[in-house]
Amino acid sequence: MNYIKSDANSIIEYSKHLKNKTLRQACDSEIEKHGYKGKGNFGQILEKFYFGYEPNSVSEPDFKVAGIELKSSPLKILKNGEFRSKERLVLNIINYLEVHKEEFENSTFWKKNAHLLLVFYLHDKEKHLLDYIIKLVDDWKYPVEDLEIIKQDWEKINQKIKDGKAHELSEGDTFYLGACTKGSTAAKSLRNQPYSKEKAKQRAYSLKQGYVNHIIANIAREEQAVYGKI
Numbered sequence: 001m002n003y004i005k006s007d008a009n010s011i012i013e014y015s016k017h018l019k020n021k022t023l024r025q026a027c028d029s030e031i032e033k034h035g036y037k038g039k040g041n042f043g044q045i046l047e048k049f050y051f052g053y054e055p056n057s058v059s060e061p062d063f064k065v066a067g068i069e070l071k072s073s074p075l076k077i078l079k080n081g082e083f084r085s086k087e088r089l090v091l092n093i094i095n096y097l098e099v100h101k102e103e104f105e106n107s108t109f110w111k112k113n114a115h116l117l118l119v120f121y122l123h124d125k126e127k128h129l130l131d132y133i134i135k136l137v138d139d140w141k142y143p144v145e146d147l148e149i150i151k152q153d154w155e156k157i158n159q160k161i162k163d164g165k166a167h168e169l170s171e172g173d174t175f176y177l178g179a180c181t182k183g184s185t186a187a188k189s190l191r192n193q194p195y196s197k198e199k200a201k202q203r204a205y206s207l208k209q210g211y212v213n214h215i216i217a218n219i220a221r222e223e224q225a226v227y228g229k230i
Contacts, residue, residue: 002014003051005063005065005066006063006065006066007066008063008066008067008068008115008139011063011066011068011117012068012117012138012139014051015117015119015137016137016138018050018119018134018137019134019135019136019137020133020134020135021133021134022130022131022132022133022134023042023045023046023049023050023129023130023131023132023134024130024131026050026134027045027049027050028049030049031045031049031130034048034049040055041129042072042074042121042129042132043055043070043071043072045129045130046070046072046119047062047070051070057093059092059108059111059112060111060112061111061112061113061115063117067114067115068115068116068117068139069091069112069113069115069116069117070116070117070119071089071091071116071117071118071119072118072119072120072121073085073086073087073089073118073119073120073121073212074086074087074120074121074122074123074132075120075121075122075123075135075136075216076122076123077122082220083120083135083136083216083220084213084216085120085209085212085213085216086123087209087212088178088180088206088207088208088209088212089118089206089207089212090180090182090204090205090206091109091112091113091204091205091206091207092108092109092112092113092204092205093182093202093203093204094157094161094179094202094203094204094205095108096161096166096191096192096193096194096200097192097193097194099158099161100158100161100162100194100195102158104151104154104155107154109154109205110154113205114141114142115139115140115141116139116140116141117137117138117139117140118136118137118138118139118140118215118219119134119136119137120134120135120136120137120216120219121133121134121135122134122135136216136219136220136223138219138222138223140215140218140219146176146211146214149175149176149177150176150177152174152175153173153174153175153176153177153178154177154205156173156174157169157173157174157177157179157205160173161193161194161195162195163195164193164194164195164196164198165196166191166193166196166200166203167193167196167198167199167200167201169200169201169203171206171208174208175208175211176207176208176210176211177205177206177207177208177211178205178206178207178208179203179204179205179206180203180204180206181201181202181203182202182203182204183201183202189201189202190202
């Protein structure tokens with residue numbers, strides 16, 4: 001591990017060595033023993049075998065002292081060579097029983113996701129995930145104008161929970177920040193909410209696909225300016 005966990009710049013610089021590599025190339029031979037299952041497999045392997053910490057679901061950022069949350073997400077490539085997000089970017093689970101007590105600035109969402117380190121890889125169904133090529137790597141802090149919309153979206157989600165309508169949450173309610181369903185099956189994902197006896201589907205905050213494309217375009221432009229052709 002060749003970075004300082006408490007230093008944001010060190011973490012970001014270390015992450016840049018992933019660009020145009022696969023997990024198999026970037027990590028040591030122990031990667032073959034990963035044993036992780038499920039949709040988050042790529043991210044878990046990245047955490048354990050490249051950044052050297054155990055995957056977790058705590059409410060704090062992955063790099064707590066540096067205040068950085070690591071997220072990986074798949075890309076697809078258009079005929080013109082441009083990258084697009086393959087899906088929304090799922091963030092932390094919404095805790096209905098606690099979030100209604102929070103304001104945006106001190107919320108678990110903001111504490112965890114204010115500064116993201118994003119690793120975008122090219123999804124290829126013909127390849128093993130260890131051989132997906134990582135194409136874009138950079139950190140992301142929300143520009144002021146975007147943050148205002150993110151905050152409004154968060155408040156709209158929170159208000160619905162306060163109104164006892166967590167079961168009526170929909171991704172169509174908001175612009176950039178969504179409340180996507182999260183759970184293996186609908187029956188297993190039902191949760192209590194504070195102001196209604198009706199159970200609500202478990203949901204997580206997520207950056208909508210359109211907003212993720214906005215991030216991708218910004219990172220790609222910056223890399224083009226610094227490195228030339230990506």
